[in-house]
Amino acid sequence: MLSNIVSIVENNWLLLLVGQYPNGPLGGIAATLILSVLGIALAFPLSVLFALATLSPWRVLRWPVMGLVYVARGVPLLMIILWVYFLLPILIGANVSGFSTMVVALVIYEAAFLSEVVRAGIQALPRGQMDAARALGHSHLGAMRYVILPQALFNMIPSIISQFVSTIKETTLGYVINVPELTFAAGQINNRLLTQPFEVYFILAIIYFVVCWTLTRLATALESWIAWRRSGAGNTAVLAATHAVAAES
Numbered sequence: 001m002l003s004n005i006v007s008i009v010e011n012n013w014l015l016l017l018v019g020q021y022p023n024g025p026l027g028g029i030a031a032t033l034i035l036s037v038l039g040i041a042l043a044f045p046l047s048v049l050f051a052l053a054t055l056s057p058w059r060v061l062r063w064p065v066m067g068l069v070y071v072a073r074g075v076p077l078l079m080i081i082l083w084v085y086f087l088l089p090i091l092i093g094a095n096v097s098g099f100s101t102m103v104v105a106l107v108i109y110e111a112a113f114l115s116e117v118v119r120a121g122i123q124a125l126p127r128g129q130m131d132a133a134r135a136l137g138h139s140h141l142g143a144m145r146y147v148i149l150p151q152a153l154f155n156m157i158p159s160i161i162s163q164f165v166s167t168i169k170e171t172t173l174g175y176v177i178n179v180p181e182l183t184f185a186a187g188q189i190n191n192r193l194l195t196q197p198f199e200v201y202f203i204l205a206i207i208y209f210v211v212c213w214t215l216t217r218l219a220t221a222l223e224s225w226i227a228w229r230r231s232g233a234g235n236t237a238v239l240a241a242t243h244a245v246a247a248e249s
Contacts, residue, residue, distance in 0.1 A: 004199045012189050016207070019180045025099070027180030029207065035099070035174065035181060036167040039106030040114075040160070046107065047114035052144060054119055072112030078173050081105040085177050098179040102171070110167055117159045121152035155226060161219035165212045182207065 009016075019027020026034070053065035072080065084105045088096050125148060133143035172183040186204040190197050 001199060004196055005203060008189065008193070008196065008199055008203060015185050015189060016182065016203075019185055025180050027182075028185045029182050029211075031099070031180055032168060032171050032182040033211075035102055035106065035171045035179070036164060038103050039110050039167050039171075040164050042103070043107045043110035043114055044160070046111040047118050048149070050111060050115035051118035051122060052141075054115065055122060069112045069115055072108055073116070077105065077109050077170055078176065080109050081173055081177060084108070098174065098177040101177055102174040102179045106167060106170065109170070110163065113166075114160070114163055117156055117163065118152065121156040121159070122148055124155065125151055158219045158223035158226065161215060161222065165215045165219070168212060168215070169208065 015028060017028045018030045019025060021027065021030075025031075050065050050069055053061050054069065056062050081102065085096075085098075085101045088101060088104060122144075133147040138146060171179075171181050174181045175183045175187065178184065183204065186200055190200040193200065
């Protein structure tokens, strides 16, 4: 079996890496990582806005956003993908590629989950931070922008990387709408070989494990570093940032 696995990798490594590119669309590991990066990068600003809305004192803003977040978190990602796949072309009056559909679905889904990460990061800070910022003359939004968010976002880096790992695994659902990501490439190899499905999907599992394990280790290392900064080694930098904010006000 090991010889079969080695042979499959040797004969199909380029397809697993970049799909049919340059003779076709970019796929494989490259498409999976691009989808994941775009999903997180585009969802993050939206998640910050969602978190601020859910924490705002204005009910007219807070309740609709909370409803949207709960709905997006409460349904499977596959359902959101299908909604976007069938609804988006109707709304814009044009065909939408599977890749674009997957990006939109990931942004909606990840924004809902990341908004809870951001909200938890903000609420984890001592209440005195907000009170001190308001005492310095900041508005609610000003205090969030200059005092609360910089500290909360720094503490949330490991959680964001962990969510990125989850996004990589969630891109496998792009297979159902023919997005040429890594799982789709493995399916093409399996359809060509026919007789070695276990070996093909074993290789697929190993690739996902290596990528996700590496990023998880990075998140763990960052979490340890942030804990070290919090323990006192970074107090000088935090105090300097606080004085800078006070000087700007």
